[in-house]
Amino acid sequence: MPQTPEADENNDLDLTPSPKPAHYAEQALLGALLLEPARLDDTEPLIAPHFDSHTHAALFTAIRTLPPPDPADHARDTAWLNAVLDQARPHAPGLNASYLHTLVQFCPQPKHAAAYARMIRADNTRRVLRAHAERLASTATDPGLPNPAASTLGLVDDIGRVLDFLAEQFAPHPGSLPRTALPAQVTPETGEEDLDEERLLLATATAYPAEVQQMRWLTEADFLLPLHAALWQSIAALVHRGDMVDPVTVLGEAQHRGLLTDSLTPKDLMELVSTPAGSPEYWGEKILQRALLACAQIVAARIAAYTNDLANTPHQLITGSRRALAEINSVRARWHRATAPIPAPAGRPSARPAPVPRAASPPHRPSPSVARTHR
Template identity: 35%
Template structure:
């Protein structure tokens, strides 16, 4: 029998022996925190009897407990669940080492409930992300991501800790996962967006506010978007050739990530469309992929029994950080959240001159050689004078 079941039996046995322990448990321990339905039903019945002012709940510590406390609990709890017997309730009493330790046993029950609740909600988030990924949606993923965040905040409150993200140590770091397969529609949306931005660079300022290179599933498309962003940041012209040149300067052609033909095909000037629409689709797909990865990582943390509840909550919040960032940027893309202030006053306006100069300066190669400057003709001797001069004899 696992220690958690022992703890549940012990806390119920403590309440049977000293009903007054409910005053110390009821503010924070709930029936749903018990892993076994029968135990939750017994505890819920005890809370109800206490609310109904059952005489046994007024029994002082050390005083005899009326037998009605057990019989009434059995009768009422049997209406909530099946299989309860008087002998099992008496076994709960014998399972309690020390009744006065009931709050400690209760915290063991709550600790198990925290691990179990985090694992369950992480599994639901993962299932929602897989379903949304197949249907090209994100509503269920967004919903379950918010539910998981709310659950972590509530559990932190019940445990008495501050819900503060903390990076887990290397021993708990998630293992590298294989990239998830990406649908053809998602890849098509990425290429259509890049084509729109190449043919209509004036759409870039509105998109770069919430679309990041990491949102692209395809590494090649990610490099092209980085090249577009760099050209825009430096205030340089954007077309097929300038994008191709920028990808070369960034090493994407040399390492095989891209080939010139693909860059020229994607940046076809005949491509048109609304960049914001395709950008929203890309961020939405990125959110679903990020949620699937984060949910698996949180589930793995919840399965580590050695983690204290405060640690589990903090590590889980840190793991959800990238997902929260994508959720924020998706709201920004939908116009549901104001974005950060930018120096560009209107869509399509060029970047400020000082920023352009600084960006161009950073993009120039450092020249460590002394530049050659031709000497003016008037200040240098004639060739014949320098080479045919003879001393007087």
């Protein structure tokens, strides 16, 4: 088993009970380079940030910085090894000569340096994608962001660029789809404010059905409550058929769709769609933004699951992550359609200036019987 240098308890080379394969690859590579410094050419394009261990990265930087020794001189004395130690120690205070000796002993085959370097780069790919997934999940759940959709989609673009870069570094191979069991989809917490937004959409859509015709970007999957999704479909169906829309006609459509139950009476349903505030598009955008952020959380969880599965190769990580991003990109397309300014005739301003909100009215909370009964 590899040993660690004699250092304080905070030294990052202290072994955990089960070190990852990359830990041993880092030790083997450094041992190979200490034995045969000329093998450094075999490690391209490996760089210090690819190492998981800070101390290993400091050693690798020292090896790359110092001119390689004459092979004959290197075989006779330890002058170059001492120079590497002196170069690295200011950046890794716990490093000592004993650990360099351990690395040399641990290397199985110096001629396999290129293979060790590939293992290190593969593990770095895993860590980089995991970090991006964690940041995406954190941003999508941050309530303090002024523009959460833009911030979240910016991180989605970052992940896409990282995947494009990584795809150029690792060649594809057969069987490139990850076999990782995906985490169970967590049902988002349903707050009263979120449900109020859905109720207000239904009421304003009933009051202003003309706007519903332009809201094909909103789907039933965006709603938290299945009843609200079904009622949205009922209203949209009336609008798209060109039928008259009011609380009574919505009640009739809901009846034909089998939405009326003992817990949802005709009176309850009509109350639900009879108190408008603001505009349908305003509430629809809020619902779609919530769905976008929820999708981002799912994507982040899937990418994290792929990176946590050590069986996945870099190309499998790339392929699986791209498939995950495809899901949020479909929601993104609908978000862009929802928020894009409406083109206006020449000489007139846009019908929908982007910075101006479409509803200034505060949410109206329906009566308790409507608010709590139909979940």
